[in-house]
Amino acid sequence: MGALHDGHLSLMRQAAQENSDVFVSIYVNPTQFGVNEDLSSYPRTWDTDVAMLAELDRELAASDSGRISAIFAPTTKTMYPTLPPSSEVDGQGSFVLITPVGSVLEGASRPVFFRGVATVCMKLFNIVQPERAYFGQKDVQQTVVIRRMVQDFHLPMDIRIGVTRRELGGLAMSSRNVYLGARRRAVATVLSQALMRAEEQYHNGKRSRGDILWAANDIANSKMLEQDELPPSKRARFEVDYISLADPDSLEELEDVDETRGAILSGAIKMMPLEEPQDGEDCGLGGGTGTVRLIDNIILKPTK
């Protein structure tokens, strides 16, 4: 969806190591945004994106990997040739639905999200017909949904997953981080810290939901209390949407981790609008007025 950052570039480098021709798609897909979501304000940085891709392609040319052969940046009329794209839950159109894995977690908070993602990816795959497509682990549920779609619709391609790239402090890189500003960015690291603390429990031999997730909830609750006690001019409030321990294929919530399957530990938080912005403060794109929803996850690998 453009607004490129190092997370995106790392996927392209991985693709160039494994393929001769890399097609990069840049398309802000309207059908995956709900009617009250941030489609209109989603960062669009075409000129910088193209400059970053040209720079990356120069880097690739100097190595013996593949090259960026094309940027596919379609219009909405190309992607949705007959009916206008609908973001309504009961909207009309030709959609790909992947349930139940697309209905839980992110899908519960964003009811049209995975319908839009699966639909646009099916279109992209049909147009480009790639041998492999690269997705980031940051959007882990998206990888599960796309893999399920490829399997269930017999698409002749492989899905490859690239590791989550992080900023200093652990915050997962995301195009939406530009909305945060310095104050909220510092507090937003709570999500990766909470998940890492829960991961430690797993590495320490804990297998039950309570024994793993309490650690994440504890970090989140402490950070919330800490922020509540600060004056509005200094704090950054947030809400936890979910912290989940789920099966890696079905995404069903787990009471205990099966050591032969492992689990996905994931979370979503909402950084609330900045209170009392100060003169000269870096409030982020949009001046800190909007809520910013962030997601992250850690894979707990099978141990047997």
Ligand SMILES: Nc1ncnc2c1ncn2[C@@H]1O[C@H](COP(=O)(O)OP(=O)(O)OP(=O)(O)O)[C@@H](O)[C@H]1O
């Ligand atoms: N930090 C990251 N590390 C690795 N891959 C990433 C990272 N962030 C995004 N990606 C991947 O890049 C691809 C394009 O993602 P997209 O354009 O939606 O960017 P994004 O940064 O995830 O944006 P958003 O904040 O809107 O979710 C997706 O497969 C996504 O998982």
Ligand SMILES: CC(C)(CO)[C@@H](O)C(=O)[O-]
């Ligand atoms: C998969 C995707 C390109 C569909 O628009 C988008 O959700 C993304 O970039 O993660």
Ligand code: BAL
């Ligand atoms: N990477 C996911 C795109 C979205 O949140 O809409």
